[in-house]
Amino acid sequence: MEPQANLSPENPPIGFVTGGGLEANLQVKLTVPAQTVQEGAFVVMDSGNWRFYGLVTDLQLAAVDPNYASQLNSQRFSPRLARYLNQNTLYTNLAVMPALMLEKGPDPASPEYPAWAQNRPEKVKPITVKTVPDHHAPVKLANAGDIAEIFGKEDGKTIFRVGETREQGHAVCLDLEKFVQRSSGIFGTTGSGKSFLARMILAGLIHANNASTLIFDMHNEYGPSSTSSDTGQPVSGLKQQFQSRVRLVGLGAGTDFGALHADFQLEIAHKDITPEDILQLTQTLNLKETTAATLDALQTSFGENWFSEFMNMRGKAVEEDEEGRRRPAPDSVEAWANEAGVHVGAAESLRSKLSRLMNRPYLVNSPASNGLAEIIDSLQAGRHVILSFGRFDSELDYLLVTNLITRKIRDSWEAATNQYHKDKKVEPRPLVVVVEEAHKLLNREMASQTIFSTIAREMRKYYVTLLIIDQRPSQIYDEVMSQLGTRISGALGDEDDINAVLSGLAGRNALRGMLAKLQPKEEVLMLGWGVPMPIPIRSRRYDDKFWQELHKDGQPKFATTADYNKFLGLGDDDTD
Amino acid sequence: MSDSSHSIPIGKLLRADNSQFVAGCRVRELETPAFGSLVRASLADDTDVYGLITNISINDDGLVRQLVSGVSIPGEYTADNRYNRNLPVEIHVLTIGYQSEGQLRHQLPPRPPLSLDQLFLCGSDEVARFTSLGAGYLRHILRLTDQPIEELLVAHLSQARRVQDSLGNPEWYEDACQRLIVLLRDDYMRLTQVLDALSELE
Numbered sequence: 001m002e003p004q005a006n007l008s009p010e011n012p013p014i015g016f017v018t019g020g021g022l023e024a025n026l027q028v029k030l031t032v033p034a035q036t037v038q039e040g041a042f043v044v045m046d047s048g049n050w051r052f053y054g055l056v057t058d059l060q061l062a063a064v065d066p067n068y069a070s071q072l073n074s075q076r077f078s079p080r081l082a083r084y085l086n087q088n089t090l091y092t093n094l095a096v097m098p099a100l101m102l103e104k105g106p107d108p109a110s111p112e113y114p115a116w117a118q119n120r121p122e123k124v125k126p127i128t129v130k131t132v133p134d135h136h137a138p139v140k141l142a143n144a145g146d147i148a149e150i151f152g153k154e155d156g157k158t159i160f161r162v163g164e165t166r167e168q169g170h171a172v173c174l175d176l177e178k179f180v181q182r183s184s185g186i187f188g189t190t191g192s193g194k195s196f197l198a199r200m201i202l203a204g205l206i207h208a209n210n211a212s213t214l215i216f217d218m219h220n221e222y223g224p225s226s227t228s229s230d231t232g233q234p235v236s237g238l239k240q241q242f243q244s245r246v247r248l249v250g251l252g253a254g255t256d257f258g259a260l261h262a263d264f265q266l267e268i269a270h271k272d273i274t275p276e277d278i279l280q281l282t283q284t285l286n287l288k289e290t291t292a293a294t295l296d297a298l299q300t301s302f303g304e305n306w307f308s309e310f311m312n313m314r315g316k317a318v319e320e321d322e323e324g325r326r327r328p329a330p331d332s333v334e335a336w337a338n339e340a341g342v343h344v345g346a347a348e349s350l351r352s353k354l355s356r357l358m359n360r361p362y363l364v365n366s367p368a369s370n371g372l373a374e375i376i377d378s379l380q381a382g383r384h385v386i387l388s389f390g391r392f393d394s395e396l397d398y399l400l401v402t403n404l405i406t407r408k409i410r411d412s413w414e415a416a417t418n419q420y421h422k423d424k425k426v427e428p429r430p431l432v433v434v435v436e437e438a439h440k441l442l443n444r445e446m447a448s449q450t451i452f453s454t455i456a457r458e459m460r461k462y463y464v465t466l467l468i469i470d471q472r473p474s475q476i477y478d479e480v481m482s483q484l485g486t487r488i489s490g491a492l493g494d495e496d497d498i499n500a501v502l503s504g505l506a507g508r509n510a511l512r513g514m515l516a517k518l519q520p521k522e523e524v525l526m527l528g529w530g531v532p533m534p535i536p537i538r539s540r541r542y543d544d545k546f547w548q549e550l551h552k553d554g555q556p557k558f559a560t561t562a563d564y565n566k567f568l569g570l571g572d573d574d575t576d
Numbered sequence: 577m578s579d580s581s582h583s584i585p586i587g588k589l590l591r592a593d594n595s596q597f598v599a600g601c602r603v604r605e606l607e608t609p610a611f612g613s614l615v616r617a618s619l620a621d622d623t624d625v626y627g628l629i630t631n632i633s634i635n636d637d638g639l640v641r642q643l644v645s646g647v648s649i650p651g652e653y654t655a656d657n658r659y660n661r662n663l664p665v666e667i668h669v670l671t672i673g674y675q676s677e678g679q680l681r682h683q684l685p686p687r688p689p690l691s692l693d694q695l696f697l698c699g700s701d702e703v704a705r706f707t708s709l710g711a712g713y714l715r716h717i718l719r720l721t722d723q724p725i726e727e728l729l730v731a732h733l734s735q736a737r738r739v740q741d742s743l744g745n746p747e748w749y750e751d752a753c754q755r756l757i758v759l760l761r762d763d764y765m766r767l768t769q770v771l772d773a774l775s776e777l778e
Contacts, residue, residue, distance in 0.1 A: 067764045077771050078778035081753060085771060088757045 011168075013138040015094060017045060021132055025057060025510060028094040028139045034059055040514050040525075040536035041167055042142040043096060047133030049116070051102045053126065053142070053150060055534060057510035058095035065089065096139070097510045099533035100126040100150060126150055126532060144170040150532045151175075156552070160204035162488070163537035166523065172537045176204060179486050179530050180211040180432050183456045183466040187473045187501055188490025193521035195221060196542040197490060198469050199238070202434065203542075206242050207550050211430035212379040213467075214409070215386045216402050218393055218436045223248045223386035224257040230521075233543075238386060241547055246384045249375060251392050251401060252362030264374060266387065267367035268404065270308040275299055278354070280403045280450050284396050285353045290346035297340040308365055311358050315348060357400070362392065375405065376412050380429055395440055399450075402441060406433060406451045409464065417462045428463040438468035439475035447477035456483045473500040486530025490539075491518040502527075507534070583696035584608055587667055589617060592688035595671050595719075597627065599695040600664030603634070609667055612731025614698040614706060617669075617689035623676045625685045626698070626706055627669035628732055630723050637663050667695065670720065672713040673706065680706065682713035700739050707736045708745075711752040718759055725766075726773035729756070734777055 014037060020026035026045075030037065041056040063069035068089040074082040103124055106112040126149065147170045152159040158176040165172060186201065188194035199222060205213050215222050215238075223246070225237040239248045239260065250262035275295035282291065298306040313336060317329035328334035337347040357363060375385050387405070389397060409431065416428040435441060435452060447453040455466050457479070468484070470476060474496035482504040489501050498515050502508040505527060511534055515525055518536060527534035540546060586609045587601030597617065601609070609615070609629055617625045636644075640657060643649050674685035698706070706713075717725055717732070733752060740748035753774065760767035 064761045065764045068761075076768070076775075078775045080750070080778065081771050081775060084750070084754050084757055085767075088754060089761050 009143065011140045011143050013140050014043070015139045017047075017133050017135060017137045017139060018093075019135075020095070022098060022129065025095040025097050026054065026132065028096050030059075030092040030094055034061070034092040036167075037094065037141070038166055039517065042147060042165055042535055043094075043139050044142050044146050045096075045098075045133040045137045045139050046104075047137040049103055049105050050131075050133070051104045051146075052098055052129060052133050052137075053100040053102070053146070053533060054096040054098040054129075055510075056094050057097045057507070057514065060093045060095070061090070062093045063090050094139070095510070097507050097534075098129040098132065099507075101129045101131070102126040102149065141167060142170070143168075147172055151535070158208045158210050160201075160208060161540060162200070162204070162526065163524065163539040166536060166538050169538070172526070172535060174201075174204070174486070174526065174531065176208045177210055180205070180430050180465055182460055182485025182529060183468070183480075183483055184486035184488070184528070184530060185438075185468045185470065185473065185481075185484045185501075186488050187470055187492065187497070188524070189471055189493055189497075189520075191520055192471075192490030192492075192518075193524075193539065194469065194471065194490050196235075196521075197488065197524060197539055198222075198434075199235075200540055200542045200546065201467075201488070202238060203241065203546075203550060205432060206238060206245060206384050209245070209382070211432050212382060213384045213432045213434055214375070214379055214405075215384070215434040216398070216405075216436060217386050217388045218398055220257065220388045220390065220393075223388050224260050235542070236544075236547060238384075241551075242384070244383075246386060247375075247378050249371065249385055249387045251387060251389050251397070252360075253368070257388065262388070264369065264371060266371035266375070266401075267362050267364045267369075268372065268401070269367050269370075270311070270363060270365050271304040272372060272404065272408075273307045273357075273363070274404075274407070275306075276407065277400060277404045280446075281396065281399055283445055284399055285356065287353060288346065288349065290343060291350055294342050294347050294350050297342045301336065301340055307354075310351060311354065313351060315351060356396065360392070360397065360400075362397075362401075372405065372408055376408060379409070379431055380412070380416070382429055398437070398440065399446075402435065403451055406455065409433065410451055410455065410459065410462070413459070413462045413464050430463045430465075432465055432467050434467045434469065436469045438466075438470040439472050442468065442476045442480045444475075444477050447480055453477060453480050456480045473497050476500065478503060485528055486526070487528040488524055488526050489515060489518075490524050491520045492516065505534075583616065583699055583702065585694055586615070586697045587664070587695045589689050589691045589693040589695065590664070590666065591691065592617075594684050594688050595716075596630075597625075597669050597671065597689055599667045599669065601667060601695075603658045603661060603665055608697055610731070612728055612735060614703050614732070614735070615667075615669055616696045616698055616702065617693050618696065619687075619689050619693060623674055623685060623687075625671055625689050626673045626675070627671045628717065628728065629667055630670045630720065630728055631666075631668035633666045633668065635663055635666065637661075669695070670716060672716045673709075680709055682709060682716075684716075700742070703736060703739045704743055707740060707748065711748075711755040714752065714756055715759055726770040729770055730773045730777060733774065737777070 014032045015028045015030040018027045018029045037056055039056055039059060043054050043056060045052040073085050077085060105116045105120060147165060152173045152175055154161040154171055154173050159173045160176050161171045162174045163172050164170060186194060186198050202213060202222065205211065217223055223237050223239045225240050226235050228235050239246050247263045250265045253265050253267060278295060279292060298310050302309040313333045314329060314331055315333060317332040318326045319329045321327055333348045333351045334344050337344040378385050413428055413431060420427050433455065441450045441452045452466060455464055473481060481500050487501055492498050492501060492515055498512055501515060502511055514536055518525060522538055523536055524539045525534060525536045587599035590598045590600045611629055611632065613629050615627055615629060643653060671684055673682040717728055737749040756770060757767065760770060
């Protein structure tokens with residue numbers, strides 16, 4: 001097979017290699033004005049039979065002699081001589097982080113080419129850089145073909161365009177097949193455009209449909225359409241765009257989104273709550289060390305109905321016997337604790353703390369339908385689920401529900417995977433669990449208790465991965481961060497957050513400054529295992545044009561958000 | 577041999593080596609040669625050696641010493657000393673190229689000119705021809721250590737620029753300036769002195 005021809009015109013050289021290495025970056029002397037190149041520019045260097053791909057990580061002003069730079073030459077010499085002097089003595093050095101190299105072989109017209117062509121592999125792939133280009137190798141800005149060679153060419157399916165290079169606007173794509181193979185993260189400070197970026201990636205995932213997605217929508221911003229707080233423009237929700245491919249689930253009876261109705265409402269049966277779910281709330285409910293023993297005893301006594309039974313017990317209820325002595329009432333916590341051999345104080349304390357859960361309207365004894373099963377069935381059937389928390393947006397609700405559902409999912413997918421390994425019949429559908437405000441579930445204290453760190457670490461082999469969306473990556477447990485394959489980050493200001501996003505990656509120092517200087521709402525840095533090399537890009541806009549492009553292979557039901565709002569009987573701006 | 581129709585004879589060779597030579601002329605012939613001018617010594621084997629006048633020196637002798645120490649010098653003594661004197665004015669020339677078999681080169685000649693070879697002052701056409709080959713010959717000037725090279729450069733570039741400008745080639749001077757900067761940029765002090773001097777030409 002012939003290697004993919006790079007038909008895009010080559011860019012002119014911008015400089016040449018003067019030194020450096022793999023560890024310390026390559027040094028490139030710039031031969032064009034410094035403003036021609038920006039930090040993060042994707043450059044190529046041809047040397048011998050190889051094409052090297054690298055990233056500009058720094059630009060440094062330099063001079064043949066420091067004296068030329070420290071004096072204002074235009075004040076001493078004539079304008080023309082000063083200009084010549086500056087041109088020939090002052091220059092800019094680029095630091096280029098080499099990332100990949102591709103064997104392109106000798107010149108096709110050369111006598112060596114036939115021998116090389118005969119022995120080359122069928123498809124030449126870029127490999128991690130293992131050597132350096134020669135001195136004076138010309139350096140060029142990558143053209144569209146180079147970028148497609150590395151990041152793939154948009155195919156309307158799993159090779160998804162997420163943005164363009166900053167200098168020349170060449171399309172940069174993300175391989176969604178690879179993206180879902182490991183857990184990943186989307187980061188950025190408030191106002192960095194993180195939500196729009198997340199919407200765009202999620203739209204790509206749902207459109208590509210190579211994995212199911214379960215989105216825990218804590219702030220009700222992914223499912224229903226809304227209005228941009230910055231521009232006041234309507235913003236399409238995923239439900240609107242994907243219609244029946246997406247199931248919009250409201251937490252608790254009565255949760256709705258204006259004129260947009262939930263596909264169904266999720267109520268959780270008391271018997272679905274396990275001691276494990278409660279233990280995951282240790283921090284939020286301020287539970288004591290004795291809780292685990294008490295929960296064990298409850299489950300031993302009442303089986304799956306432990307929660308209802310426990311909640312039906314009375315706190316400090318006492319009654320008098322025939323002889324007038326006070327004793328615990330038979331339906332009291334104390335009576336059960338005595339019988340079960342549990343510390344009475346610990347049991348009463350736990351009962352009191354769990355009463356907060358009793359008040360949650362979505363926890364019911366007998367739900368109208370089995371919403372949990374319906375969610376899992378939908379996901380296994382290849383649909384996508386957005387669980388909107390509606391008015392239940394407290395930390396307690398979020399932790400309880402996400403943990404509970406995700407635990408069920410883990411059990412289902414583990415079982416399905418084990419079955420598949422046995423009979424090789426039905427391969428489990430890959431699933432991406434999308435978690436907002438991830439630091440609440442994956443911080444250092446919680447990570448050991450919640451199901452999510454297990455997913456991040458181990459569930460890849462069971463076809464489940466996480467997509468975490470967060471503004472404080474430094475608050476997420478290091479072990480989880482280091483497991484994230486693909487990281488897409490908007491601007492981050494805090495040094496700790498920047499370090500967290502870069503943890504475990506090569507070339508951290510070089511990328512640090514780049515991450516701090518991203519343009520809010522416009523630029524993001526893609527890095528990690530899921531992308532061939534780190535690259536800052538101007539992210540694709542999440543607007544009507546985006547949807548028209550995405551749906552070009554199949555017409556969307558509504559061409560614009562405004563059309564959809566009209567269908568719902570809403571004004572253009574009043575979509576929430 | 578070069579077309580000498582516009583060349584002016586200005587002296588004869590006294591001594592020479594590959595990189596420089598000295599010609600002598602009478603005092604009364606001194607009106608034509610100027611510091612920084614392009615000159616040519618024509619050899620018997622049809623080789624022309626080109627150079628720049630780097631210095632013009634006038635030596636003393638016993639008579640001049642006696643006259644100088646006198647109270648007053650009559651005018652006819654001064655005239656006699658200048659026009660009938662046997663001691664030549666010395667014209668020092670830095671070799672910057674040669675022409676052999678019709679091929680002009682900005683390199684040192686294989687052999688220096690010989691004593692009593694005629695020295696000519698180059699006319700505009702020869703200056704144009706020599707300088708049109710590029711500004712690479714300026715490197716020979718930068719070799720000088722005991723001469724005020726910035727002054728020599730100003731004098732020579734002024735002449736060459738005038739000739740090239742008249743031929744509609746103003747970029748020649750720009751190229752020459754850039755070449756000088758590249759050649760001298762590792763020596764900040766020297767380059768800035770040269771540019772200071774060249775600024776006066778602007």
